[in-house]
Amino acid sequence: MTEKLTGGEALVAALRAHGTDTVFGIPGTHNLPVYAALSRHGVRNVTPRHEQGAGYAADGWARASGRPGVCLTTTGPALLNAATAAAQAHSDSVPVLFLSPGLPLRHPGRGNGHLHEVKDQRAALDAVVAYSHRVTRVEEIPAAVACAFAAMATGRPRPVHLEIPLDLLDEQAPVTIAEPVPVPALAPALPQVRAAVRVLADAARPVVVAGGGASGAAGTLRTLAEHLGAPVVTTANGKGVLADDHPLAVGAGLHHRAVHDLVRDADAVLAVGTELAPSDLWSGPLDLPGTLIRVDADAAGVTANALPDIALVADAALALRALLEHMPAPGDAAPGARRATRARAEHREQARAEGSAHLGLTRALAGALGRDGVLAGDSTMACYYGALSNLPAYKPRSFLYPTGLGTLGYGLPAAIGAKLARPEAPVVALHGDGGLMFTVQELATAAQLRLPLPVVVVDNGGYGEIRDEMDARGEPVHAVDLPFVDFPLVARAMGCHGLRADDEPQLARALQAALAADRPTLIHLPESAAG
Structure with missing residues (x-):
């Protein structure tokens, strides 16, 4: 249905259509038309005391809930205050939508000393998020919001920034609120699934490394690990994907010697939703003499830091489910459980010392x-x-x-x-x-x-x-x-x-x-x- 709405109301209506009921932000001179519309659409604003706190709170909301968080700032210094939080969300693959006004459509390109004027705030945010987009018409706002939510649900989740010129926030225009764009999860290619199954089924000493990208596939990952009898280690963001009291759980922290030894001894390593990043490994890359199988929703991320022998570019849950469906009957899980027990004991000893x-x-x-x-x-x-x-x-x-x-x-x-x-x-x-x-x-x-x-x-x-x-x-x-x-x-x-x-x-x-x-x-x- 088409309605005549201000830009501020069009933005809030579009957020509500995408399931947003809470935003984190601070009112300012340039974003007041957005605040005027929040309560009318049943959206609660939480007011932190600093925009960096607003960004971190939206990040915490997203991580804990599994749904995108929303951070609403005003122009210039407020948005730049939130930039560190935006960079952190990008680094850890957290879906947070950062919203801000921008300078007016016809603002002089070289500046004129306008309140909160920044040389190019869109470019500043574009440097630290998946993308930053400046809308140019009120009618465009719902589509821009729909595109942002779709982007955050496609592949590796990353934060997005939308900038709306402040003169559009009060301007009225006929607007059609876009419904959420269905984003099907990416299924793995069957040849890669079969190749991975052959390796894992023949492996005598398989190991699973789970990152934050496995968070939505915890149950399937547990079932596959049990099927393989494979010890599971996790990154910081993957912590809890397999309960720490599970017999196959080695624990979180890829930097410990016990993890390096376990992986070096493995004849197959299944890495799910992890960059194998230096910030997780601390003291250098893993030695991976066995076959490396990587599952990642990001085609670029699947080759980061370690080239896989077999790459499954896919949603983690779909990829792991496909592996299970094609896997032969489980073998003897006892050796894997014993390896997990030894590695867990060594890992915990090193963790306690550290x-x-x-x-x-x-x-x-x-x-x-x-x-x-x-x-x-x-x-x-x-x-x-x-x-x-x-x-x-x-x-x-x-x-x-x-x-x-x-x-x-x-x-x-x-x-x-x-x-x-x-x-x-x-x-x-x-x-x-x-x-x-x-x-x-x-x-x-x-x-x-x-x-x-x-x-x-x-x-x-x-x-x-x-x-x-x-x-x-x-x-x-x-x-x-x-x-x-x-x-x-x-x-x-x-x-x-x-x-x-x-x-x-x-x-x-x-x-x-x-x-x-x-x-x-x-x-x-x-x-x-x-x-």
């Missing part, structure tokens, strides 16, 4: 989160040395972590998005003292929303990772120590509960109380008490 300073923390977190919880972690030592490999996960999309770009400040706003997407699940944010200061203002957002959200801050007095790297290089250690901040006092000033825990039992009790509280609770934990 994360020894944070084992009490991870035990307390495990007790609080149970089997259904979500941890939103920051790029902090407590997360990548502690929680990544030592915190058990039982479901996909339960470990939200800024892997590739490695941004600071992600955890708290991402936890807000995750809690709004999954209100029934226990959600905890994990930060270091340095990283929290990048987005500490989002405590006020969580307090305004009355979220029962524990925010654990592990305090090592500064940027501990960089301090250690300076020391390891034999260089002067400087510019990394941060003066003491009374984080519980800061939290209380923003409407949260705030307290300090000095050992594991205190932390465990604080987490349980925080999950039942009437507002967020910041828990300040000295690093000496995290072990």
